[in-house]
Amino acid sequence: MHVPRPVRLALVIATSLVLLAGCSGTAASPSAGITVTDAWARSSSAMASAGAAYATITNTGSTADALIGASSPAAATVEVHETVAIGSPDASGGGMMGMQPVARVEIPAGGSLQLKPGGYHVMLIGLVKDLKAGDTIDLTLTFEKAGEITVTAQVRAS
Amino acid sequence: MTLPSRPASPNRLALIAVVVFALAAAGGIGIGLLGGAVLRVPTAPGGGGGIAWPAPTPDPLKRSTAIVPVVPAPPLALTDQDGRPFDLASVRGTPVIVFFGYTHCPDVCPTTLADVRDAVKRSPVPVRVVFVTIDPARDDAAALKQYLSFYDAGFIGLTGSPAEIRRAADAWGVQYAKMDNGSANGYAMAHTADAFLVDAAGRLRDRIWFGAGPEVFLDRIVSLASRPLPGDAASGGPAASPTPVATPAPTPPAGAPSSSPALGTTRVLPTLNTTVIRVGANRLVMTVSDPNNRELAFPGVAAHFTFRSADPTVPPIEADGFFIWVSVGNKGAFVVDVTFPAPGAYTGTIALRKATGPIGAADFPFSVVGRGSTPAIGDPAPSIHTPTAADPNAGENLYGITTDVFPDPRFYQFSVDQLLAAHRVFVLTFYSPAYCPTTACGPLLKNMKAIASEFPDVAFVHVEPHVMTNYGGRLMPDYSSGQLEFNAFAKAYGIPVEPFVFVVDAQGRIAASFELIVGSDEIRAAIRAAQGAGG
Numbered sequence: 001m002h003v004p005r006p007v008r009l010a011l012v013i014a015t016s017l018v019l020l021a022g023c024s025g026t027a028a029s030p031s032a033g034i035t036v037t038d039a040w041a042r043s044s045s046a047m048a049s050a051g052a053a054y055a056t057i058t059n060t061g062s063t064a065d066a067l068i069g070a071s072s073p074a075a076a077t078v079e080v081h082e083t084v085a086i087g088s089p090d091a092s093g094g095g096m097m098g099m100q101p102v103a104r105v106e107i108p109a110g111g112s113l114q115l116k117p118g119g120y121h122v123m124l125i126g127l128v129k130d131l132k133a134g135d136t137i138d139l140t141l142t143f144e145k146a147g148e149i150t151v152t153a154q155v156r157a158s
Numbered sequence: 159m160t161l162p163s164r165p166a167s168p169n170r171l172a173l174i175a176v177v178v179f180a181l182a183a184a185g186g187i188g189i190g191l192l193g194g195a196v197l198r199v200p201t202a203p204g205g206g207g208g209i210a211w212p213a214p215t216p217d218p219l220k221r222s223t224a225i226v227p228v229v230p231a232p233p234l235a236l237t238d239q240d241g242r243p244f245d246l247a248s249v250r251g252t253p254v255i256v257f258f259g260y261t262h263c264p265d266v267c268p269t270t271l272a273d274v275r276d277a278v279k280r281s282p283v284p285v286r287v288v289f290v291t292i293d294p295a296r297d298d299a300a301a302l303k304q305y306l307s308f309y310d311a312g313f314i315g316l317t318g319s320p321a322e323i324r325r326a327a328d329a330w331g332v333q334y335a336k337m338d339n340g341s342a343n344g345y346a347m348a349h350t351a352d353a354f355l356v357d358a359a360g361r362l363r364d365r366i367w368f369g370a371g372p373e374v375f376l377d378r379i380v381s382l383a384s385r386p387l388p389g390d391a392a393s394g395g396p397a398a399s400p401t402p403v404a405t406p407a408p409t410p411p412a413g414a415p416s417s418s419p420a421l422g423t424t425r426v427l428p429t430l431n432t433t434v435i436r437v438g439a440n441r442l443v444m445t446v447s448d449p450n451n452r453e454l455a456f457p458g459v460a461a462h463f464t465f466r467s468a469d470p471t472v473p474p475i476e477a478d479g480f481f482i483w484v485s486v487g488n489k490g491a492f493v494v495d496v497t498f499p500a501p502g503a504y505t506g507t508i509a510l511r512k513a514t515g516p517i518g519a520a521d522f523p524f525s526v527v528g529r530g531s532t533p534a535i536g537d538p539a540p541s542i543h544t545p546t547a548a549d550p551n552a553g554e555n556l557y558g559i560t561t562d563v564f565p566d567p568r569f570y571q572f573s574v575d576q577l578l579a580a581h582r583v584f585v586l587t588f589y590s591p592a593y594c595p596t597t598a599c600g601p602l603l604k605n606m607k608a609i610a611s612e613f614p615d616v617a618f619v620h621v622e623p624h625v626m627t628n629y630g631g632r633l634m635p636d637y638s639s640g641q642l643e644f645n646a647f648a649k650a651y652g653i654p655v656e657p658f659v660f661v662v663d664a665q666g667r668i669a670a671s672f673e674l675i676v677g678s679d680e681i682r683a684a685i686r687a688a689q690g691a692g693g
Contacts, residue, residue, distance in 0.1 A: 042268050045308040050264035050343045077342040083265045097266045097368060098348030100339040117269040118369045124264070125343045158272035158372070 033061025034107070034146035039139055039153035041074075041124065042117075044131045051075070051124040051131055053139050053153050054115040059107040066144040067105045067113065074137040076126030080105065083118050104144070133157040219377050223355075223364040224385075231256075231356040232329035236290065236322060239303035239315035246288065250360045253379055254286045257353040258332045260293035261305040262343055266351050266368060271309045274353065277375035278310070282561045282592035282632070285379055287313045292334040292349045294323050330354065357382050380563055383594065384601050422516030425449050428508050430522055431491065431674045433654050434530035437501050443675045444508060445484065445491045446520075454518075455490035457481050460511050463494045468503040479508070482677030491675050498526045531652035532660075532671060539586070539662045540650045541575045544621045553631050561592030561622060561633050566607045569620035577617050578666045583688050584617035585609075585681065588648055589657035590624055593635050602657050605678045609685075616685055623648035623656045663688040 035058045044051035053072070059065055070078045083099045097118070105120060107113045115121050122139065124131075131137065135155040140148050234246035234256065246254065255274050259267035271289070278285045289306055291297035294317050297305075302315030318326070327334060327350075334349035351368035355378050363385070364378045431443040444461070446454040455461075461479035479492035492508070504526055509519040533539060545552065545559035547570045552558050556565040569587075577584045591603050603620065610618045625643040626633040635642055644653065651660065653673075661670040661684040669691065670684035 042272065043308075044264075044268065045304070047304050048264075048308065049262040052264040052268065079341055079343070081265070081341070096333050096348055097351040098335075098337055099263075099265060099346045100337060101341050117265060121265050123341070123343060125341070158269075158276055 033109075034059055034065055034143055034149060036141055036149050036151045039151040041131055041137055041139070041153045041155050043133045043155050043157050044124075044127060046127040046130045048127070049125070051127050052117075053122040053124060053137070054117065055122075055139070055141070055151065055153070056112060056114050057107055057141070058112040059109060062109050063145070064106055064108045064111075065146055066107060067141060068103065068144050069142040070122045071140045071142070072122075072124060072137055074128055074131065074139075075124035076128070079123045079125065080120065081123045082120050107143075131155045218370060218374050221367075221370075221374075223366050223370075223374070223378060225362050225365055228361050228363060231354075231360050231362045232326075234288070234290070234316070234326055234330070236316040236318040236326060237299060239299050239306060239317075241299045244314060244316060246356070247360065249286045249288075251358050252284050252286050253358055253382055254288055254356040255353055255375065255379075256288045256290065256330070256356060258290045258292050258327060258330070258334070258349055259351075260291050260347045260349070261297050261301050262293065263347070264343070266349075270351065270353055270368060271306075271313075273370065273372045273375055275309045275313075276372035277379065280372070280376055281379050282563055283379065284634070288316060289313055290316045290323070290326060292323060292327060292332070293347050294318060294320050296344075355379065355382075376563075380592075383591075384604075422509075422511065422518035424454070424510075424518035426454060426508065426510060426518040426520040428520050428522050430506075430524060434532050434673060435498070435524060435526050436530040436534060437498055437526060437528050439495070439497050439535050441670075441672065442494050442496060442506075443482075443491050443673070444479070444494070444522075445489070445675075446508065446510065448518075453489060454510060455481060455492055457490070458512060459517065461492040461494070462509045462511075463496070464507040464509075465496060465498070466505050466507075467500065468505075469500060472500050472502075482675070482680065484675050493675075493677065493680065501526045501528045531654055532658070532673075533651065533668045535668055535670065537668050539574070539578060539660065539666050539668055541578050541666075542573075542647055542650045543575050544573045544586075544619055544647055546570050546573050551628060553628070557632050558628050559622070559633070560620060561590055561626075562603055562620070563591070565620075566610065566618075568610055569603075569607075569618050572617050572619065574619055574621075577619070578662070581664045581666070582617050583615070583664050583685070584619060584662050585685065586619045586621065586651075586660045586662060587657065588621050588623040588651065588653055588659070590622050590642075592633075593624055593642060594656055602659075602676060605676075606659075606681070609678060609681055612682070613685055616689070621647050623653060623658075661685055661688050663691050 037056045037058070039053065039055035041051060041053040057067065067080060070080050072078050079101045081099050082102050083097055085097055102120070105113060113120065133155055136152045137155065138150055139153045140150040142148050231246060236244060238244040246256070257270055257274065259270070274287055278287060287310065289302070291302060297317050299315070299317055302317055306313040306315045317323070332350040334347055337346045337348050339346050353366045353375075354362060355364035355366060357363045363382060366374060366378060425448060427447050427449060429445045431445060432441070435442065448454055459481065461481075463477045463479055465475040465477070475496060475498075477494050477496050479494040482491055482493055483489070484491050498504070502525070504524055506522045506524060507519060508522070510517040547556060547567060549559060552570065556567070556570055559570060574584075574586060585606070587603065587606055589602055606618065606620070610616070622633065623644055625636045625645045627636050648656070651658070655674055657674065657676060659672040659676050659681065660668055661681070663669040669688035672680065
C-alpha cells in the first residue's frame with residue numbers, strides 16, 4: 001500500500017517546495033504560461049477515505065509543460081489520479097470505470113487539461129476536516145517547468 | 159457539462175489495455191499500474207493531433223437510456239447499512255435508483271451520488287436510492303452508513319459476503335475488479351459505473367450512464383409515468399377505482415360467445431375504462447387487447463357497440479365508437495357516446511373490424527345507475543375555491559399547489575368560484591401529474607397546455623385531487639390511510655378516479671366530462687360546443 005513510487009516522491013518534493021516558497025496565492029506562472037482556473041473540490045465528510053478536487057489548466061506558453069504533483073493543507077496526502085473508462089462505454093456490458101495515480105500529465109503548448117469528474121482529478125487522501133459547501137481550500141499544483149501554482153478551490157456540493 | 163463518454167486516444171487505449179489485463183488476472187491481484195507512466199493529454203477538440211473526437215451529444219436528455227425489452231429487476235437481497243436484511247422487492251411501489259460502488263471511491267461514486275441526490279431532491283415523486291458496495295472487504299454496514307449519510311440519510315447501503323456481492327452484481331450485469339494501484343488510499347475498484355432505474359412495479363427501465371447529470375436522472379424518473387407498457391393496460395382501468403360505480407369485466411368468461419366466423423376469430427379482451435355510467439348521456443372508453451397483451455385499438459380499426467339491457471322491454475342500442483390515442487403511437491382506445499334510457503344490468507358487445515374483414519368481438523357486462531357520483535351534463539358545476547397562484551402557500555414555482563414539474567401559470571390564475579361568478583367558459587382538470595396511479599395519466603396536462611394555447615378566451619384550471627401535505631415547499635401525498643385519498647375539491651365533484659376533466663359553459667353548467675382517458679380532439683370539440691352554447 002505504501003510502496004514508494006515516483007509519484008509519491010514528486011509529491012514529497014512538491015510539498016517541500018510549497019513549504020519553502022509559501023503560498024503565493026497567484027494562479028498563473030507567466031514565464032511558462034500555465035494558468036489554473038475554476039478550481040473546486042467536492043464536498044465530503046472527513047470520515048470518507050478521500051475527497052477530490054478539480055480545475056482547468058491552460059498552457060498559453062510556447063513549450064509543453066506537465067503536471068507532476070499536487071498538495072493541499074486540507075489533506076494528509078494528495079495524489080493526481082485518472083479515472084478511465086474500461087471496455088465499451090455503451091450500455092451492454094461496459095460502463096466500467098477504474099482509477100489509478102498518474103505521475104506526469106503533459107500539457108502541450110497552447111493546450112489545456114481539464115481535471116473533472118470521471119477524468120483526471122486531484123485526490124485528497126486523509127481529509128483534515130469536513131469539506132463543506134461554501135468553504136475554500138488551498139490547492140497547489142506542481143508543474144515541471146512552471147513550478148508550483150497555488151489556487152483557492154471552492155468547495156461545492158456537486 | 160461532462161461528455162457522456164470520453165474519447166479514447168492512442169495513449170488511453172494503451173492504458174485501458176493495461177487495466178483490462180489487470181482485470182483479467184484472477185482476483186485482480188495487485189499489479190502495479192503505471193507507477194511512473196507518462197501520459198499525454200489529448201489535444202483539445204478541434205485542435206490537431208489527429209485524434210478523432212466524437213461529436214458532442216447535442217442534448218443529453220435525448221440520449222436513450224431505456225432498457226428494452228422491459229424485464230423485472232434482478233434480485234437484490236443483501237444486508238443494509240443498519241445490519242438488517244433488505245430485499246429490493248420491499249420497496250415496490252416507489253421508483254428506485256440502484257448503483258454499485260464503494261466508499262473508498264473519491265471521484266466516480268461521489269459524482270453519481272451527488273447527481274442522484276440532486277435529482278431525488280427535485281423529484282415530484284418519492285424515489286428510493288440503493289447503493290450496493292462491490293468492496294465488501296472494506297465496506298461493512300457501518301462504513302456504508304457513514305458514507306451515505308453525508309449525501310442523504312435516506313439512501314440505502316447494501317453489503318454482504320464477497321460471494322453474495324458477486325452473485326448480486328452478476329445478476330445485474332455489473333462488473334468489478336480490484337486494482338492495486340499503489341495509491342496511499344489503498345487499492346481501487348474498477349466497477350460498472352452506470353446507474354439503474356427500477357420503476358414502481360419493480361421493472362428495470364433505464365440504465366443511466368456515468369456523468370449523465372441530475373437533469374437526466376430527474377427526466378427519467380418523471381417520465382416513467384408517461385412511458386406506459388402494454389402490461390399496464392389493466393392498471394389504467396377501473397380496477398384503479400376504490401369504489402367502482404359500475405361492474406365492468408376486463409376479461410370475458412371463458413367460453414363466452416365472443417367469437418364466431420362472422421365476427422372474426424381473434425379473441426378480444428375488452429377493458430371498460432369508465433366507472434360513472436348513468437341514465438342519460440355517457441361517454442364510454444374501451445381499451446382492447448388480445449390474450450398475448452397485443453394492442454387491438456389502432457387508427458383504421460372500426461369498433462361497433464351493441465348494448466342490451468337485462469330488462470327485455472328496453473330495446474338494444476347500436477352505436478359506432480371512434481378511435482383516440484391514449485399515448486400517441488403506443489396505445490389506443492375506442493370511445494362511444496351512448497344514452498341509456500333506464501338503470502340496471504346491461505351487456506355490451508364490442509365488434510372490431512378492419513378494411514379487410516372482421517377481427518373479433520367480445521361481450522362485457524356493466525351496470526347503469528340512476529345518478530352518478532359526478533355532476534351530469536347540464537348540472538350546475540359545484541362552486542369551490544380552488545388553489546391559485548395568489549394563495550400564500552403557492553410557493554416558489556407553484557410547487558405548493560401542483561405536482562406538475564413545469565407548471566403553466568395560466569392553470570393557477572383563477573379559482574373555479576371566480577370563473578363561475580364571471581360566467582367564463584372553463585376547463586377543469588382534476589389530475590395529479592406526480593401521483594396519478596394509472597398509466598393513462600402521463601401526457602394529460604402536457605396535452606391540456608397545448609390545447610390551452612389554442613383557446614386564449616377559455617380559462618383552464620388544474621386541481622390536485624388528492625390529500626397532500628407541503629413538505630419543504632413540495633406537495634407530497636398524505637399516506638396516513640395507506641393509500642391516496644381524494645381531497646375536498648375532488649369530493650365536491652364526486653370523482654371516483656383521476657384524471658377527470660369537466661368543460662363548463664358560461665352559464666356554469668357541465669357541458670362535457672371526461673373520465674380517465676381523455677382525447678385532445680374531444681376536448682377541443684367540447685370547448686367549441688360550450689363556447690357556442692354559452693352565448
